[in-house]
Amino acid sequence: MGSDELTVAEEGQQAETRDLVREAGVTVACYDHGAYGKLKVVAQTVTGLTLVARVEQPAGDFLSIPLDENQNHVADAWEKDTEVFDQNLDANWEGTLDPAYEGQALEGDGISLYEKYRGFLVLTPDGEEAHERPSPRLKYLFIRNPDRLLREVFRSEDGFAESYPSASKCEVRYISSMGWTGPGAFKDKKRIVNFNCSEDKHVVDQHALYVTVNPSKNPFYSDEWIKLGKSLGSTREAEQTQAFGTTYPDRTAPSAFLDHWRPASTFQVEIFASNITNRVFQTVRYHTSADCPAPCDATGLDAWTCAYIGAFPFSFRTKYTIAFCATTSHELGHATGLNHHDPADGDAKDADLANCIMRYYGHAEFGRNVGDRFELMARGHNPSFFCRKSFNCWGQLQITDKTGCLRRLRARDGAGHARAPDCVDESGHAAGPGGDAIVGLRRSRLAGHG
Helix, strand or coil, X not given: CCCCCCEECCCCCCEECCCCCCCCCCCCCCCCCCCCEEECCEEECCCCCEEECCECCCCECCEEECCCCCCCCCCHHHHHHCCCHHHCCCCCXXXXXXXXXXXXXXXXXXXXXXXXXXXEEEECCCCCEEEECCCCCCCEEEEECCCCHHHHHHCXXXXXXXXXXXXXXXXXXXXXXXXXXXXXXXHXXXXXXCCCCCHHHCCCCCECEEEEEECCCCCECCHHHHHHHHHCCCCCCCCECCCCEEEEECCCCCHHHHXXXXXXHEEEEEEEHHHHHHHHHHHHHHXXXXXCCCCCCHXXXXXXXXXXXXXXXXXXHHHHHHHHHHHHHHHHHHHCCCCCCCCCCCCCCCHHHHCECCCXXXXXXXXXXXXXXXXXXXXXXXXXXXXXCCCCCHHHCCCCCCHHHHHHHHHHHCCCCCCCCCCEECCCCCCCCCCCCCCCCCCCCCCCCC
């Protein structure tokens, strides 16, 4: 914006006056949160000399806008605010500095320093879009959850302990349809959140996770995933499932991604709400069987169980929220590099492993107790963490889609990780849309989450 003394050129990159002045002012505005530029001042004296203004600190013949001493195109003020200024980081640095992530497989989250400074449009708790500059010290996982249920339960008093943000220490940000390239396959450049950045400040196309909630009482596998499978030559039709949740692989992603899952190789995460409701019902039914009036056949036990749940709706909602969050966190764990324990439902007596989110759990782990039918005392707010010994789920977590990191991880871990199955499906079997081998995950009893 020019002043009375200056005339701004049509392209907006230059302002000048031909009058003799001692000083002049101009307002510089931008259209991008990551904009940067250089301000140079050239003056011509009445005697014909051309003078170039000098900046004292940092020394030079231009002034960076915003102030940027190391010329990484990131404002020094923001770097100071986020306590990384003394690190002298490059624009395409992709890492984390918070010690809370110590021991996790990979340091970064796929978002470069410049991209975090430039910021993202994320959803506020009331569903409005707002601009946010993520902290360069923390890890961020982006999620597209159209029904917005996930945010509500993860932030709830009953669900926070089992939530993925609490267990992984990663920040979760929810995006609208404008915050990514849309749902779909890797080959079509879908699910990317940092899609609008120049290559020299961009580390990798980082993908958001597409999480949906299926409320059907008789759910089938995702229509979108089946459609993808058919496009790859699969003849598999949709199948009804008893799973609590399913993580669908994107078979169009490079094989390196599928060797160890991460957001880029996750086509979709689907949570089956009615199956979780049934899981809570079965828990109450198991304990109620010790109190069912004789003769107690299956029909009578079901009726007695329904009556008990009806008498304690608050406890039912609490248990459902815990189970929903644990299930979703389990699936997000798959989408960020984690496999099941082996055996999946083992370690029930090991406190350091029993409450790991990636372990299957079941109500039969406790004796029947009519005084704790929802297991709110025996199990409490669990499972609630990623284990750090034996299977070391914590040490396998990876948010970033940066492929170079995968090679370092594999070199460090050797052959310790099995190839990811076609579909990590807690119903007891897995389906491959691309015609690959089917990997089964059988359950001997009702799994607690999946």
